[in-house]
Amino acid sequence: MGASTKQGYDIATKSREIIRELIGDDIKDLKPAEKDIVERIVHSTADPEYAKLVAISDDFVDAALKSMKNNETILTDINMVKAGITQYDGEVCCYIKNDEVKQIAKENEITRAAAAIRYACQNDFEGIIVSGNAPTAVWEAMDLYNKGELNVKAIVGVPVGFVGAADSKEELRKSNIPNIITQGPKGGTPIAVACVNSLIQTLRGI
Amino acid sequence: MGASTKQGYDIATKSREIIRELIGDDIKDLKPAEKDIVERIVHSTADPEYAKLVAISDDFVDAALKSMKNNETILTDINMVKAGITQYDGEVCCYIKNDEVKQIAKENEITRAAAAIRYACQNDFEGIIVSGNAPTAVWEAMDLYNKGELNVKAIVGVPVGFVGAADSKEELRKSNIPNIITQGPKGGTPIAVACVNSLIQTLRGI
Numbered sequence: 001m002g003a004s005t006k007q008g009y010d011i012a013t014k015s016r017e018i019i020r021e022l023i024g025d026d027i028k029d030l031k032p033a034e035k036d037i038v039e040r041i042v043h044s045t046a047d048p049e050y051a052k053l054v055a056i057s058d059d060f061v062d063a064a065l066k067s068m069k070n071n072e073t074i075l076t077d078i079n080m081v082k083a084g085i086t087q088y089d090g091e092v093c094c095y096i097k098n099d100e101v102k103q104i105a106k107e108n109e110i111t112r113a114a115a116a117i118r119y120a121c122q123n124d125f126e127g128i129i130v131s132g133n134a135p136t137a138v139w140e141a142m143d144l145y146n147k148g149e150l151n152v153k154a155i156v157g158v159p160v161g162f163v164g165a166a167d168s169k170e171e172l173r174k175s176n177i178p179n180i181i182t183q184g185p186k187g188g189t190p191i192a193v194a195c196v197n198s199l200i201q202t203l204r205g206i
Numbered sequence: 207m208g209a210s211t212k213q214g215y216d217i218a219t220k221s222r223e224i225i226r227e228l229i230g231d232d233i234k235d236l237k238p239a240e241k242d243i244v245e246r247i248v249h250s251t252a253d254p255e256y257a258k259l260v261a262i263s264d265d266f267v268d269a270a271l272k273s274m275k276n277n278e279t280i281l282t283d284i285n286m287v288k289a290g291i292t293q294y295d296g297e298v299c300c301y302i303k304n305d306e307v308k309q310i311a312k313e314n315e316i317t318r319a320a321a322a323i324r325y326a327c328q329n330d331f332e333g334i335i336v337s338g339n340a341p342t343a344v345w346e347a348m349d350l351y352n353k354g355e356l357n358v359k360a361i362v363g364v365p366v367g368f369v370g371a372a373d374s375k376e377e378l379r380k381s382n383i384p385n386i387i388t389q390g391p392k393g394g395t396p397i398a399v400a401c402v403n404s405l406i407q408t409l410r411g412i
Contacts, residue, residue: 006315011342011369018368046366046391047253080395083289109212160252160396162224163217185252188396189286190366 015043023051033061033202037180040194050191053182055173060154063178064128064199067153072127074196075120077113077137077159081130084193088200090127095119114140121150130156132192135168142168142175154178156195158187221249229257239267239408243386246400256397259388261379266360269384270334270405273359278333280402281326283319283343283365287336290399294406296333301325320346327356336362338398341374348374348381360384362401364393 019042026048027038034056041050068074071090076082082094095101095116105115113134121144129152131137138157144150157172159165162185169181180195181187225248233244240262247256274280277296282288288300301307301322311321319340327350335358337343344363350356363378365371368391375387386401387393 011317011367014369015367043368044366045394046368046371078290080286080290080399084284084286084395111217160250161217161221162249162252163220165252188251189290190394190396193286 012043019043019048022048026051030056031061033065033199036202037061037195037198040198041191044190044194049186050182053184053186054180055183056180057173057178060178060180061199061202064154064156065203067128068199068203072153073120073125074127075117075125075129076192077116077129077131078133078189080189081132081192084189085130085196085200087197087204093120110140111136113137117141117144117150124151126151126153128152128154128156128196130192130196131159132156132187132189133159135159135161135164138168138172139164142172142177145175145177152177154180156180156192158182158191158195160188161185218249225249225254228254232257236262237267239271239405242408243267243401243404246404247397250396250400255392256388259390259392260386261389262386263379263384266384266386267405267408270360270362271409273334274405274409278359279326279331280333281323281331281335282398283322283335283337284339284395286395287338287398290395291336291402291406293410294402299326316346317342319343323347323350323356330357332357332359334358334360334362334402336398336402337365338362338393338395339365341365341367341370344374344378345370348378348383351381351383358383360386362386362398364388364397364401366394367391 019039027035038051038054042048074092076094078096079094082092085092096112101115101119105112114136117137117140129141145152155177157169157179166184172179173181225245233241244257244260248254280298282300284302285300288298291298302318307321307325311318320342323343323346335347351358361383363375363385372390378385379387
């Protein structure tokens with residue numbers, strides 16, 4: 001789980017054992033790759049509640065792995081999420097600081113996170129969207145997808161916050177887009193990153 | 207709290223109101239800058255439990271603000287933490303991917319996170335250490351500080367994990383280094399970033 005030295009590996013192994021004790025029951029019906037994702041989320045937050053909050057659509061893992069196998073783009077809502085995604089062979093993008101994105105946000109009175117999705121859509125984006133922060137990014141992605149304009153293969157939708165986050169995730173869960181979400185206000189960067197890095201590890205193990 | 211558009215500000219304002227309802231009692235005895243830190247941590251995790259887990263030494267805010275006012279270095283344990291610290295006038299560094307750091311880790315059989323602290327120490331580091339991930343970084347910093355070798359002014363010590371994290375934070379709390387910690391296994395990148403960005407905002411408000 002990201003370890004690269006003997007001491008690091010020992011810590012990761014012991015941590016994995018503790019996590020399996022804590023959440024084994026909650027995840028016993030999941031597929032192996034899904035179990036890995038949830039275990040890694042709990043590892044990166046030390047918060048076993050996530051085993052109860054994570055919901056994964058049946059088609060999510062296959063859709064995400066297929067996209068990643070083709071080295072399609074991973075688009076993140078904020079740079080913190082981008083910084084955490086390591087060892088991906090394709091491109092990991094974040095447009096939140098892009099000048100055109102700032103302009104789109106200003107002109108349309110939308111958040112920069114939403115504007116960044118719109119910008120990606122206008123620039124031939126194809127791949128996976130990962131939102132660890134902004135519900136408005138998830139809303140925008142669903143809106144563009146429903147209009148048939150956004151070529152998104154899967155969404156990691158785990159934005160965090162007391163305002164709008166839970167609703168956006170519930171709506172994503174009901175959509176036809178392969179998705180992983182966390183129910184309720186909780187979520188965030190480490191959850192998003194843990195999910196993607198777990199998938200990368202699964203992909204490399206194939 | 208990081209918002210840059212009208213919609214973003216509206217969300218942040220409503221979120222702050224909800225947070226004050228949830229944790230107002232827990233933080234009523236804190237100083238204003240400390241309250242801001244805890245509110246921002248809860249904002250960035252949507253997890254009110256952090257209001258009970260955060261412990262801030264009496265000298266932390268003053269020591270950290272003084273260091274930041276002098277634009278001293280902010281040294282982070284991982285790049286995700288670095289990516290989240292925005293609008294700081296001084297340098298924000300992370301050495302985890304540095305080749306010399308990898309060599310130090312290998313030769314001494316320590317984690318790269320610990321080796322990165324040692325490397326910074328050997329290269330005239332002066333400032334604040336921010337650990338959102340690796341307890342070994344906190345242990346190494348305390349060890350070098352106790353030997354009189356590390357010029358650290360404050361530590362944001364909020365590493366996460368079931369193995370070693372809680373112990374490292376408890377030890378840091380008992381130390382003479384101005385510090386903020388989260389009690390128990392919980393912690394992580396968003397907590398570290400929220401703390402530093404809140405201090406930056408306080409500094410700009412002075």
